[in-house]
Amino acid sequence: MGKKNKQFVEKITAMEDDFAQWYTDVVKQAELVDYGLVRGTMIMTPYGYGIWENIKNELDKKIKETGHSNVQFPVFIPESLLQKEKDHVEGFAPEVAWVTHGGEEELAERLAFRPTSEVLFCDYYSKNIHSYRDLPKLYNQWANVVRWEKTTRPFLRSSEFHWQEGHTAHATYEDAAAETDRMLEVYADIVENYLAVPVIRGRKTESEKFAGAEYTITIESMMHDGRALQAATSHHFGSGFAEAFDITYLDKEGKSQFVHQTSWGLSTRVMGGLIMVHGDNRGLVVPPKIAPTQAMIVPIAQHKEGVLDAAADIRNKLADVIRVDMDDSDKMPGWKFNECEMKGYPVRIEIGPKDIEKNQAVLVRRDTNEKDFVSLDELVDKVPALLEEVQQNLYDQALTHREEKTTTVKSMEDVEKAIAENPGFMNGMWCGDEACEEKLKEDYQVTSRCIPFEQEAVSDTCLCCGKDAKELVIWARAY
Amino acid sequence: MGKKNKQFVEKITAMEDDFAQWYTDVVKQAELVDYGLVRGTMIMTPYGYGIWENIKNELDKKIKETGHSNVQFPVFIPESLLQKEKDHVEGFAPEVAWVTHGGEEELAERLAFRPTSEVLFCDYYSKNIHSYRDLPKLYNQWANVVRWEKTTRPFLRSSEFHWQEGHTAHATYEDAAAETDRMLEVYADIVENYLAVPVIRGRKTESEKFAGAEYTITIESMMHDGRALQAATSHHFGSGFAEAFDITYLDKEGKSQFVHQTSWGLSTRVMGGLIMVHGDNRGLVVPPKIAPTQAMIVPIAQHKEGVLDAAADIRNKLADVIRVDMDDSDKMPGWKFNECEMKGYPVRIEIGPKDIEKNQAVLVRRDTNEKDFVSLDELVDKVPALLEEVQQNLYDQALTHREEKTTTVKSMEDVEKAIAENPGFMNGMWCGDEACEEKLKEDYQVTSRCIPFEQEAVSDTCLCCGKDAKELVIWARAY
Numbered sequence: 005m006g007k008k009n010k011q012f013v014e015k016i017t018a019m020e021d022d023f024a025q026w027y028t029d030v031v032k033q034a035e036l037v038d039y040g041l042v043r044g045t046m047i048m049t050p051y052g053y054g055i056w057e058n059i060k061n062e063l064d065k066k067i068k069e070t071g072h073s074n075v076q077f078p079v080f081i082p083e084s085l086l087q088k089e090k091d092h093v094e095g096f097a098p099e100v101a102w103v104t105h106g107g108e109e110e111l112a113e114r115l116a117f118r119p120t121s122e123v124l125f126c127d128y129y130s131k132n133i134h135s136y137r138d139l140p141k142l143y144n145q146w147a148n149v150v151r152w153e154k155t156t157r158p159f160l161r162s163s164e165f166h167w168q169e170g171h172t173a174h175a176t177y178e179d180a181a182a183e184t185d186r187m188l189e190v191y192a193d194i195v196e197n198y199l200a201v202p203v204i205r206g207r208k209t210e211s212e213k214f215a216g217a218e219y220t221i222t223i224e225s226m227m228h229d230g231r232a233l234q235a236a237t238s239h240h241f242g243s244g245f246a247e248a249f250d251i252t253y254l255d256k257e258g259k260s261q262f263v264h265q266t267s268w269g270l271s272t273r274v275m276g277g278l279i280m281v282h283g284d285n286r287g288l289v290v291p292p293k294i295a296p297t298q299a300m301i302v303p304i305a306q307h308k309e310g311v312l313d314a315a316a317d318i319r320n321k322l323a324d325v326i327r328v329d330m331d332d333s334d335k336m337p338g339w340k341f342n343e344c345e346m347k348g349y350p351v352r353i354e355i356g357p358k359d360i361e362k363n364q365a366v367l368v369r370r371d372t373n374e375k376d377f378v379s380l381d382e383l384v385d386k387v388p389a390l391l392e393e394v395q396q397n398l399y400d401q402a403l404t405h406r407e408e409k410t411t412t413v414k415s416m417e418d419v420e421k422a423i424a425e426n427p428g429f430m431n432g433m434w435c436g437d438e439a440c441e442e443k444l445k446e447d448y449q450v451t452s453r454c455i456p457f458e459q460e461a462v463s464d465t466c467l468c469c470g471k472d473a474k475e476l477v478i479w480a481r482a483y
Numbered sequence: 484m485g486k487k488n489k490q491f492v493e494k495i496t497a498m499e500d501d502f503a504q505w506y507t508d509v510v511k512q513a514e515l516v517d518y519g520l521v522r523g524t525m526i527m528t529p530y531g532y533g534i535w536e537n538i539k540n541e542l543d544k545k546i547k548e549t550g551h552s553n554v555q556f557p558v559f560i561p562e563s564l565l566q567k568e569k570d571h572v573e574g575f576a577p578e579v580a581w582v583t584h585g586g587e588e589e590l591a592e593r594l595a596f597r598p599t600s601e602v603l604f605c606d607y608y609s610k611n612i613h614s615y616r617d618l619p620k621l622y623n624q625w626a627n628v629v630r631w632e633k634t635t636r637p638f639l640r641s642s643e644f645h646w647q648e649g650h651t652a653h654a655t656y657e658d659a660a661a662e663t664d665r666m667l668e669v670y671a672d673i674v675e676n677y678l679a680v681p682v683i684r685g686r687k688t689e690s691e692k693f694a695g696a697e698y699t700i701t702i703e704s705m706m707h708d709g710r711a712l713q714a715a716t717s718h719h720f721g722s723g724f725a726e727a728f729d730i731t732y733l734d735k736e737g738k739s740q741f742v743h744q745t746s747w748g749l750s751t752r753v754m755g756g757l758i759m760v761h762g763d764n765r766g767l768v769v770p771p772k773i774a775p776t777q778a779m780i781v782p783i784a785q786h787k788e789g790v791l792d793a794a795a796d797i798r799n800k801l802a803d804v805i806r807v808d809m810d811d812s813d814k815m816p817g818w819k820f821n822e823c824e825m826k827g828y829p830v831r832i833e834i835g836p837k838d839i840e841k842n843q844a845v846l847v848r849r850d851t852n853e854k855d856f857v858s859l860d861e862l863v864d865k866v867p868a869l870l871e872e873v874q875q876n877l878y879d880q881a882l883t884h885r886e887e888k889t890t891t892v893k894s895m896e897d898v899e900k901a902i903a904e905n906p907g908f909m910n911g912m913w914c915g916d917e918a919c920e921e922k923l924k925e926d927y928q929v930t931s932r933c934i935p936f937e938q939e940a941v942s943d944t945c946l947c948c949g950k951d952a953k954e955l956v957i958w959a960r961a962y
Contacts, residue, residue, distance in 0.1 A: 038607065038611070040556070040557035040559075040603075041557070041560075041561055041564060041603075041606060042557055042559045042561060042594060045557035045558075045559060046557070047554065047555070047556050047557065047607060048554055048555040048556075049554055050552035050553070050554055050622070053552075053553050053554050053555050054552070054553070056555075057553060073529035073532075073533070074529070074532050074533070074536060075526065075527055075528055075529055075532050076526070076527040076532050076535075076645065077519070077526050077527075078519035078520070078521055078524035078525070078526065078643055079524075079596075079627055079629070079643055080519075080521045080524060080643070081520075082520055082521060085520060097586075098586045098587065099585075099586050100585075100586060101582045101584070101585050101586075101594075102582060102583065102584040102585075103580050103581060103582050103583075103596065104581065104582075104583045104584065105580070105581040105583065105593075106578075106579075106580050106581075106631035106642075107576075107577045107578050107579060107580075107631045108577065109631075114584075115521060115580075117558075117582065117596075124519075124520075127520060128517065128526060132517070143529070147627075148558055148626075148627065150558070152585035152586045152588075163585075164557055164558055164559070166555065
């Protein structure tokens, strides 16, 4: 048995040796996705899709609770429509997949597979918003989008990915700003309290904002290797799109006004985030709140009388309070343990003949690997409580990790040192000049992740050029 | 007020005058969809999408209860893959939308926007099924598909539509046959018990079956104008695709065997069905079980003291048991009534000063327009009960209508007479020869809808050629 386990574990590369390969191994071995035939596409198999479905369901609830309605817009954008907003088309055109033929017929105009749907919603709003009574329009859609990327990785950067995109129109700039903030908070809630990933809220610099936006706000998270992942963004468009698409309304005084718009999205990328934040060398670790299987029961010596019955009994009792499953396949228990670890089920429940005698079961936490013997009579209370503990601990661990890998930098020498000795987030002052961002990118592949809402003056001068500092920026290498 | 109502009602054409125009009017006026910019695409706006979302949620539950897992496969099919199964590619190639460019680069191979995903699942199964232990594979996905149709209508035939497509692989022909039947029953359950649309279960003839299937079974429903709509289909592929894609497994004896496959789908087309089955000249009628708003409260003389409070009180009480909303906008009550009718809310609840005095509210059923005065203390019991009655009555009405519009036909003269006098379903015997199907199609635009599972010999000879009859067929003009 020992040998078998080892083989199974050896299927994944150690994080320390090659983080990128570790990631690829986990994605495949935990059966989250398989590669599609077309470059950069992925097949989300049941376990991977099950996690995404749970994230989706929780987020969908919150999107509805904040007053939004789901809609479904077409997947195709006529080329001329995409070109209506200058910055937007420049940002997206290079990575558009183009449909040129319908059946045998060549189309008169090329159609873009939506890389994002701003222009479709704008066109609709321009025809359907007339008066202040029609505002706000609070629409959201769950959709697949395509961006023809040069280098791709499952979840992190795939040619086709899945997301929700909210598109709203408001009477005033302030209303739109409040919406932009509100939705970032919804995302922060999902990512922190469900995915157990701590985030830093902030504003993107001009060079990092969404193509066509007035400003973009973001939640940034830190992966295990210290790199940043943008978990979700929310964009304020001001009246830029409204002017390009002529989206006006009559206000209460009968005066024609441009609407103010927002858009916001969270995608399957966060799946990559949760893998790289919580995973370890034994495989994936899924936070309980979004785990398709929160506890897996593994019967020990299941051929012995009463074991499978006792295991099934536990499952039936727990099924009312958590998502529980039982592995009664003919694999060896050691193999099953390894599979539980690889798939990252938050809790494993072992029950064998000796446990039955003692009226107990063994609970094993995936996050700390701690074992606990619990009376069968208490399982219905203890397992949900343990899941809450695991959820909290995953968040705490990730936060500690982020704090440990965050450095204050005051000069380019500090940056170089941080990258060499403790790569992660760097808190450093910036003068506001794009040239300094460029230099950090060129010299160290470091980008400005955000201008955090919580500002602190860690020095008086720009870490790059030494001129007067304008604001604190979180700098990091990023996915 | 009277004038205003009239204007609102006049927005839709009467069914009797022009059924097609009535349909288009209802779809637009009930705010189910709007037209997309690209030919044949549609924008599903909140109300239309809300109904679809309810259908989707109910069906998704049943798909999971029957042991299936959701997955998400890529949207693109390489041209060479699509060509692997001869019948299948012939059936779908003429209506494929082709992606030829990614960004600036011309692709080496054209990519089809999936018109259906059999070949993608087959390719995956060929790589991931090895042993009998891997079977059955019970996968489902919710997806958008594109078929480049010449003539399109919202829901009924759109270039892009939304559906679920189940794709399963089994060890034996019998297992696959049982699955094909099981899923047709799931569909029948959804369509009859949620959409309140009675269906006839049967097998498609060879000429009407799915491209590449061994056989197709279907549920057929009758629209208000007597035409048939195929509500959902389930296909048995035998080992045809398995042979084309080399999907084999080792059985318990270690012998290599081809798998047996099925696929089954239900799409946004059923939205068209529910409109054309239940709608009337006042607009849409939505069956309670899938209605986003099951009851709409309309306050009467809402400026008078206590009216809005009483209405809100009703809403708060009912919100625990049904999906309820309140229209406290400044529109006239008559306008609100018309809107309730146009949108097809199953029940309208009116409350005004006189009702409050009598501690009552007025319940108006959308299906029969009957009014009932109900004590406010009983609303929480009475409204859900009334919704059940409406649900049942919608089904019963549709069934009666179908029975009234079903004729037994024994000859081509009978067919001609039925079409002229009582167009609908025609029960008629068939010899099994495709030439007779062709003739009925050419002469009367009538197609074989299905060979119903419940057979009855209504005559000894084929209604078309007069030769020996083989089986009973339901004939009809169809959407």
